[in-house]
Amino acid sequence: MRWVGCTSCRVGGVGLVSERRPETPAEADGTTGLFAALGKLLKFLRERKGLTQKEFGELVGYGPDAISAMERGVRTLRPEVLIKADEVLDAGGLLLEVIPEVESAMTKARTRHPEWYRNYAGLEAEAVELHFYANHGVPGLLQTDDYARAVFTRRRPFLDEETIERRVADRLSRQQVFERRPAPIVSYVLEEIVLDRPIGGRRVHADQLRRLLSVGQMQNLEIQVMPTQVEEHPNMDGAFNLLTPRGHGQVAYTEVQGYPRLITDSEEVRRIVDRYGIMRAMALSPSESRKLIEQKLEEL
Numbered sequence: 001m002r003w004v005g006c007t008s009c010r011v012g013g014v015g016l017v018s019e020r021r022p023e024t025p026a027e028a029d030g031t032t033g034l035f036a037a038l039g040k041l042l043k044f045l046r047e048r049k050g051l052t053q054k055e056f057g058e059l060v061g062y063g064p065d066a067i068s069a070m071e072r073g074v075r076t077l078r079p080e081v082l083i084k085a086d087e088v089l090d091a092g093g094l095l096l097e098v099i100p101e102v103e104s105a106m107t108k109a110r111t112r113h114p115e116w117y118r119n120y121a122g123l124e125a126e127a128v129e130l131h132f133y134a135n136h137g138v139p140g141l142l143q144t145d146d147y148a149r150a151v152f153t154r155r156r157p158f159l160d161e162e163t164i165e166r167r168v169a170d171r172l173s174r175q176q177v178f179e180r181r182p183a184p185i186v187s188y189v190l191e192e193i194v195l196d197r198p199i200g201g202r203r204v205h206a207d208q209l210r211r212l213l214s215v216g217q218m219q220n221l222e223i224q225v226m227p228t229q230v231e232e233h234p235n236m237d238g239a240f241n242l243l244t245p246r247g248h249g250q251v252a253y254t255e256v257q258g259y260p261r262l263i264t265d266s267e268e269v270r271r272i273v274d275r276y277g278i279m280r281a282m283a284l285s286p287s288e289s290r291k292l293i294e295q296k297l298e299e300l
Contacts, residue, residue: 034105036073043071045089060084069145075172120253120262125177128184129244135191140171142215147208150200186221189279192228195296202300209297216290224283225292234278
């Protein structure tokens with residue numbers, strides 16, 4: 001095993017990741033069972049109240065997809081949701097009683113990611129800026145539940161059902177970074193092929209495009225599409241993430257064939273930042289990108 005990155009081995013108190021990737025994710029820590037049970041309870045109380053997922057979501061400030069994920073235990077039921085839900089669903093304090101356990105489980109969940117990914121996930125959760133370039137599939141923070149499940153279900157070698165569900169839950173839990181206050185600055189450059197590849201089939205693909213349109217309306221987030229027809233490209237080296245940890249300089253993250261790399265060397269990071277800037281200048285504007293996504297959705 002060898003370590004990769006610059007000569008400095010820590011960023012913001014987080015060690016660099018190892019190149020060796022284990023065969024399975026971190027072992028379950030009990031949080032999955034807790035949120036699965038809470039999800040079933042939430043569904044029971046919602047249906048008893050006679051509310052649809054959409055109606056309930058409007059009352060607590062979430063969309064129907066998010067409520068569905070909570071009820072299936074693949075998205076964390078945050079304390080503020082439980083407080084609102086207890087009142088809306090006339091739970092009589094029942095949901096308030098579990099908040100200490102939920103807060104404890106959320107702390108454990110921060111270390112639930114596989115060891116090879118955990119260091120990056122910790123930085124991502126606290127970053128003040130996040131920038132992504134994707135050339136193959138929709139990045140994890142933008143994925144719908146079904147899209148993420150399709151990705152893990154069809155990967156090789158095949159994963160067992162329990163591992164798939166755990167990885168989907170872990171991926172969706174990362175999306176809570178969008179709910180942070182103050183919100184981080186986020187941008188994406190997506191190759192056009194990402195919008196064309198129907199991962200999971202037509203329905204899943206359509207829902208994923210709708211997710212991009214929905215998230216793209218966030219004030220702190222911009223999505224730009226790199227047209228396939230461009231004749232020049234400043235980066236043929238693959239996908240990457242750029243993030244700025246709170247109180248520290250910008251770092252980069254790449255992953256190729258299961259080998260992750262957290263890059264902290266300032267000169268190497270600068271080169272990636274330069275490429276990203278050129279790509280943003282070459283890509284369609286956020287408004288033009290939105291129109292293209294809408295067009296592709298209409299053509300499905």
